[in-house]
Amino acid sequence: MKRILLLIFTVFAILSTPAFAALGNSESEIEELFGKPDNEGFPDKNGVITNLYHKGDYKILVQFLRHLSVAESYTRTDQAELSEREIDAFLEGSSNERTWKKDPDKQVWEREDHKGKAWCETLRGRPTLLIQAK
Structure with a gap:
């Protein structure tokens, strides 16, 4: 019986842990x-610190201001295009439970509370999703 309870607790803990970063996360939450x-950056003239992470098939760049995430970018390590499914997952993870509204004419999104914007762009040959607090 104890094993079953432990298994249930473990599964619940895993499922309740977010898998993606969200704007406003702390440096320690991102590290978790x-x-x-x-590559851990140093503050620029505005106090923004840029850190590079590698998780699975992705390179993730996160910018922090006063120890909170203000911008994120996601790109595949194989430099392939991000699929709609991947983009949707990253946007949902960074939504803070708000809806992203897509521009019908281009790959640009705005969060319904107008506190975040996202867009796709190719940077240095890498298709990238960029998410930024407004």
Whole structure:
């Protein structure tokens, strides 16, 4: 019986843990999701710190201001295009339980509370999803 309860508790804990970063997450919350940064940045003139993480098939760049995430970018390590499913998952993870509204004419989204925007762009040959707090 104890094993069953432990298994149920473990499954619940795994399912209740977010798999993606969200705007406004702290550096420690991001580290819990992605591990230690591969490259930890130093504050720029505005106090923004940029850290590079590697998780599974993705390179993730997160910018922090006052220890909170203000921008994120996601790109595949194989430099392939991000699928709609991947984009939807990253946007949902960064939604803070708000809906993203897509521009019908291009790959640009705005969060319904107008506190976040996202877009796809190719940077240095890598198709990238960028998410930024407004």
